[in-house]
Every structure is written in structure tokens, then in C-alpha cells.
Amino acid sequence: GIQVEQSPPDLILQEGANSTLRCNFSDSVNNLQWFHQNPWGQLINLFYIPSGTKQNGRLSATTVATERYSLLYISSSQTTDSGVYFCAVHPYNNNDMRFGAGTRLTVKP
């Protein structure tokens, strides 16, 4: 089945810093979504981005489907950005969303 790899696995930032999270996937996909899981376990949908670039406030994402990767950019990080960021892909002809192992982000004040 399709493999989803996220890097780095852990990231520690000082408040105000910028960061880039990466998601590589091993096969063509129908769509890709980025999620943030807060310390209480709630998964929030950040971006639905099968290709191209989207921005939402301090966050933006770019997916290059032909090269099988996606990037999540976080600018001017805040302590509330802490948590785990997951990339999930949807293979063709399948209802199974495959999640990566996540990037655990800690933003220190």
C-alpha cells in the first residue's frame, strides 16, 4: 500500500520562529489533507490540498503532486501551534485515508 512519510518527527521552536514540515508519499493520490492534533486529541482540518498552494493566516501549504510531496509552512509560530501535525493522503479507487506518523511541534514562549 501507499507509504506516507513525514519529517521531521519532532521539532522544537522558539515563539516567533518559522518552520517547514514535509510529507512524502509513495504513489499518486487523489487528495491530500493536513491536520493539527491539539494536546487534547482533537484533529483539526487545516488544508484540503491535492495540488497547488493555499494560505490561511500564518499557515500555508503547497502540494507538488507530480513529485509526490507536500509542505506545510508555519510562520511566526505561537505556543498554541504546539501539537502534532499529520499529513493524510487518499489513494485512487480507495476510501482509505492514509496518515503519516506525524510531526510533533513544540513552541516555547
Place this chain on the structure above:
Amino acid sequence: ETGVTQSPTHLIKTRGQQVTLRCSSQSGHNTVSWYQQALGQGPQFIFQYYREEENGRGNFPPRFSGLQFPNYSSELNVNALELDDSALYLCASSTRTGANSPLHFGNGTRLTVT
């Protein structure tokens, strides 16, 4: 707009018992998917329900079963609980099956099997 709600929030069961978890989908959403998230891992797809029928299943044994009701709410049933079933169970709803719809998750049910 009402989001995805799950109940209960926490549950402790004994090995061999049965459990039912419940999910109400976000208003306007007709598709419900269930995921299992073990500690320190990403969520794993269990199955999806659309129009009250299973519409795709992940690599989970038959003792994991589900239902969807006419109001689009859903249940996840797990029989003969095993210690490895301890996890966070997440329900997600969407407006369509397949790939072309963002997933919206509930807060999850944390199941502990002792």
C-alpha cells in the same frame, strides 16, 4: 452549524467484553468514517459508512463492525475486546464519499482495555 460529536469521551472495559461507540456527524454530512489511533501513531482507517452501508474497510478483523442510521449518525462496535484495542477512536464526517471532500473529526473516544 453543529460539529461532529462522539460519546462517550472515555471508557474502560475488560478484555473479552464488547463496546459500542457513538458518533453524530456534522450537519449536512452524509458520510462517516471511523479511525483508530494508538498512542504515538497516526490514525488508521477502520471503515466508512454511506447511505447506511459499509463503503470501504481497512485492515481490521470482523469483530470491528458498524452501523449508520437514517440521520447519518453512526456506531462502532467492537466484540471480544483485546488489550491492543486500547486507543483513541475517532469519527470523521464528510459531505461525500471518496476523495473529494475534507474530513471533519470529532474529539474522539479514549478506550482503555484492561
